[in-house]
Amino acid sequence: MTSRVDHERAPIFETLTNYARGGIYGFHTPGHKGGRFTAPEVTELVGRSGLALDLPAMTATDNTFHPTGCVREAQALAADLFGAESTFFLTAGSTLGVATSLLAAVPPGGTVVLPRNVHRSVVAGLVLSGAVPRFAQHDVLVECGALGVSAESVARALDAEPKPAAVLLTRPSYYGLARDLEGVADVCHARGVPVIIDEAHGGHFCFLPQVGAASRAAPEQASGPPRLGGPTSALECGADLAIQSCHKTLGSLVGSAQLHVGRKSLIAPERVQHALNFLQTTSPSYLLLASLDVMRRHLARNGRELFATAVEDAKNLANEIDAIRGMRVYRVENDARLAGHQQDPLRLIVNVSEAGWNGYEVERFLRTQYQVEDEMADQFSVVYILSPNDDAAARGRLLEGLREVAAAGRGSRVEGQGPESQPSTFNSQLSTNLLQPPIPPLAMTPREAALAPQAVVPRTAAAGRTCAEMVMFYPPGIPLLMPGEVVSQDTLDVCQQLLAAGANPYASDPTLETICVVE
Numbered sequence: 001m002t003s004r005v006d007h008e009r010a011p012i013f014e015t016l017t018n019y020a021r022g023g024i025y026g027f028h029t030p031g032h033k034g035g036r037f038t039a040p041e042v043t044e045l046v047g048r049s050g051l052a053l054d055l056p057a058m059t060a061t062d063n064t065f066h067p068t069g070c071v072r073e074a075q076a077l078a079a080d081l082f083g084a085e086s087t088f089f090l091t092a093g094s095t096l097g098v099a100t101s102l103l104a105a106v107p108p109g110g111t112v113v114l115p116r117n118v119h120r121s122v123v124a125g126l127v128l129s130g131a132v133p134r135f136a137q138h139d140v141l142v143e144c145g146a147l148g149v150s151a152e153s154v155a156r157a158l159d160a161e162p163k164p165a166a167v168l169l170t171r172p173s174y175y176g177l178a179r180d181l182e183g184v185a186d187v188c189h190a191r192g193v194p195v196i197i198d199e200a201h202g203g204h205f206c207f208l209p210q211v212g213a214a215s216r217a218a219p220e221q222a223s224g225p226p227r228l229g230g231p232t233s234a235l236e237c238g239a240d241l242a243i244q245s246c247h248k249t250l251g252s253l254v255g256s257a258q259l260h261v262g263r264k265s266l267i268a269p270e271r272v273q274h275a276l277n278f279l280q281t282t283s284p285s286y287l288l289l290a291s292l293d294v295m296r297r298h299l300a301r302n303g304r305e306l307f308a309t310a311v312e313d314a315k316n317l318a319n320e321i322d323a324i325r326g327m328r329v330y331r332v333e334n335d336a337r338l339a340g341h342q343q344d345p346l347r348l349i350v351n352v353s354e355a356g357w358n359g360y361e362v363e364r365f366l367r368t369q370y371q372v373e374d375e376m377a378d379q380f381s382v383v384y385i386l387s388p389n390d391d392a393a394a395r396g397r398l399l400e401g402l403r404e405v406a407a408a409g410r411g412s413r414v415e416g417q418g419p420e421s422q423p424s425t426f427n428s429q430l431s432t433n434l435l436q437p438p439i440p441p442l443a444m445t446p447r448e449a450a451l452a453p454q455a456v457v458p459r460t461a462a463a464g465r466t467c468a469e470m471v472m473f474y475p476p477g478i479p480l481l482m483p484g485e486v487v488s489q490d491t492l493d494v495c496q497q498l499l500a501a502g503a504n505p506y507a508s509d510p511t512l513e514t515i516c517v518v519e
Contacts, residue, residue, distance in 0.1 A: 005080050007300035011070035012062075012293040013053075016286060019060055020052040029056045029283075046287075055286050064089065064284050065277050074293045081300050082206060083235045084242075084260035086269035088276055089292050091284040094200040095121035096276075097243035097259040099128050101196045102168070103275035105241070105267055106131040109445075110165035113157040116439060117146035118170055119198060120477045120506070123470050126446040127483065128279075133446070134164060135439055141337060143330055143380060144349055145476070146170075148179020148341060155187045168196040171234060174376060174476035175383060176347030177332070178202065178231035180340050185238030194266040196241045197234035200257075201344070203244035205233040207303040208345070209311055230311070231342040240265040241272070246292060249346070249387065250299065253291040306388040311345045314386045318348055320399055326355030326406035330381065346386040353380045355406045360502035362405055370401035376476060379501055437494045440467075440485035444518070449484035453519040456509070459495065462487040465517035471495065473503040487515065 020034070032038035035051035043051060055061050062069035071089065079087040090096045098121040106112050108130035114122065115138045126133060136157040138149045149169055158164055167188050172178040181197070188195045199205075208230035234242040242260045246252040259276070261269045299306075318329045330349035332338045352362045359377035366372040366382075372394060375385045384398070443449070443466045454468045464487065471481040471491075480491055495512060499505065505512040 005077060007077060007081065007297060009073070009077065010290075010293045010297045011073040011077070012286070013290045015061055015070040016053040016055055016290055019055060020049075026055075028058065030054060050287060053287060053290060056283060057286075061286060063282075064091075064280060064289075065282070071289065074289070074296070078258060078292070078296045079260065081296055082244075082258075082260055083233070083263070085263045085265060086261040086272070088259045088261075088272060089284075089289050090257040090259060090280070091255060091288040092257075092280070093121075093247075093255050094119075094198065094243045094245040094257045095124065096279060097257055098122055098168075098196075098198055099125040099279055100259060100272060100276045101241045101243060102126065102129040102131055102166070103278065104271045105166035105194055105196060107165060111162055113154065113164045113167040115146065115149045115169060117173060117476075117478050118168070119200065120470050120472060120474075120479060122168060122170075122198065123446060123479055123482050127450045128447075130445065130447045131165075133442070133482070134160065136167075139337075141335075143335075143351065144173075144175040144177060144338075145378070146173055146478070147177065147338070148173070148181075149184065150179070150340070151183035151187050154184050158187065158191050158193060163191075164193060166194050166196055168198065170198045172199075172202050172231060172344055172347075174201070174478075175330075175349055176201070176344030177338070177341050178205075178344070180342075181232075181234060181237035181239070189238070189266070192266065194240035195238070197239040197243070199234045199239075199242045200245040201248055201347075202231065202233065203246050203258075204249040204307060204346070205231050205344075206236065207299060207307040209304075209308045230345045235260055235262055238262065238264070240267050246295060249385070250295055251387075252295040253288050255285070256288040256292050256295075258292060307346075310386060310388040310390075313390070314346050314348065317386070317395060317399075321348070321350055321402060324399075324403055324406050327352060327402055328354060347375075348384045348386065349381050350384065350402070351381045352402075352405060355408070357405055357408075358501060362402075364502075365405065366398070366401040369404075370397045372398045372401055378503075437480065437490045438488065440481065440488050440491060442484050443486050444484045446483040449518050454516050455519045456514045456516055459492060459513055459515050462515040462517060463489045463492060465515075467515065468518045469508050469516040471505070471507045471512070471515060473498050474506040477506065481515075487517065 032051060035043050035048050057063040062071040064071055075087045075089055102125035106129055110131055111134050112131045113134050113136050115136050134157055136149045136153045139147045185195050240262050245257045247254045247256050261272055321327050322329050328351040330351055332341055332343040358379050359382045362382050363374050363377040374382045376383045449466055449468050467481045467485050467487050468483055470479045472479045508516050
């Protein structure tokens with residue numbers, strides 16, 4: 001990327017380091033006093049150097065509410081690297097960025113267009129903002145879940161009354177699929193409606209191999225053929241706001257994220273800061289902020305080279321897995337139904353159904369027998385996230401484990417690892433309706449339902465009641481029921497089938513024997 005600023009700087013990290021080395025004794029928070037008063041285990045977890053840099057927001061270290069010093073400088077550097085007008089650092093994950101975006105873009109009672117495959121953080125944002133969801137139709141495939149929303153589908157949702165205040169889309173999906181976004185941005189902006197992109201899993205897209213990709217976010221960059229090797233970033237495609245979980249794919253500490261404002265955004269940076277200040281803490285973790293700062297410097301130095309190598313390594317691993325009889329790596333280019341989509345080359349979808357297993361069983365087997373953990377599993381597949389500098393020995397264990405799974409044969413299980421019941425027939429019975437059951441009618445707004453008096457009823461008796469909570473299976477954390485929706489028998493049947501398959505429910509009752517409804 002062409003840079004006009006000094007990306008060798010790391011303002012937050014430098015400020016913390018200089019303060020720690022300056023000989024000042026802090027008669028201020030935090031109470032551990034640089035490690036003098038804390039449990040030994042805390043020192044073991046963070047290290048003395050980490051504790052010395054674990055400082056509060058104060059005059060010497062700036063703040064995230066009205067930054068004027070090192071935080072402001074670090075955020076400006078991040079905006080330059082990622083192609084944004086402004087960037088805001090977040091220490092409560094993308095969840096904070098999603099809620100902030102909805103508060104900034106949608107007035108109370110306003111309508112927001114979104115697909116069904118949104119993360120639970122979007123539902124929390126609806127409750128906080130008072131926004132009303134309008135769902136845009138999208139397709140699903142049993143092999144790879146929800147597909148991206150087309151420009152035509154978004155246009156239909158935009159042209160209904162009342163006029164929406166914003167569109168919010170998830171891109172990429174948990175399976176690494178990203179639909180072309182330029183057309184969606186065009187139909188939204190033609191109607192004066194901003195586009196918010198939950199790009200939690202796509203922060204690395206702007207570092208993937210490319211050949212002179214044209215960029216809306218940074219038009220001064222070279223134009224030419226489209227990007228090779230993976231999807232383009234949301235900012236490059238014209239998003240007004242984009243939220244990225246940097247810890248997921250870019251190497252910062254867990255919980256760190258950033259919210260970008262596009263260079264031609266319909267939402268002013270001042271509006272975003274205003275909304276953020278209602279939600280963020282006055283005590284952000286400066287370790288997380290510093291990790292974002294030095295992550296950006298590292299990526300400015302080496303990001304393109306690191307991800308180019310990672311993509312090549314991922315291709316080689318995918319080919320090795322494909323060579324295992326009964327294993328199949330799902331590839332966009334092999335499925336005509338995914339026209340208009342691109343796939344994150346660092347996310348491998350390994351379909352294990354031909355070997356007679358479902359993904360949940362393979363997940364458990366590889367975890368316990370080969371010490372390999374995946375990102376998520378479903379009825380058909382196991383999904384793995386690859387990264388620059390992945391451990392070669394762990395990749396070897398993954399391959400060895402998949403070979404053993406395949407060798408076990410259709411309809412059989414490695415002893416002691418499968419469920420106690422007979423081999424599942426769940427795969428053959430799977431339907432699109434299971435992945436995307438009919439959207440329940442909305443009886444009241446998510447905010448009204450979530451804050452209303454509530455009762456707990458058995459799941460089997462919940463049909464016809466208004467749900468007061470989110471019900472989902474995680475990952476991917478896409479709600480099957482949202483607050484305010486009428487519980488349908490179809491949805492309850494889906495929950496039962498997912499439970500039987502070994503999926504992990506996320507609800508107020510972790511067994512999902514009961515559901516919280518509006519009284």
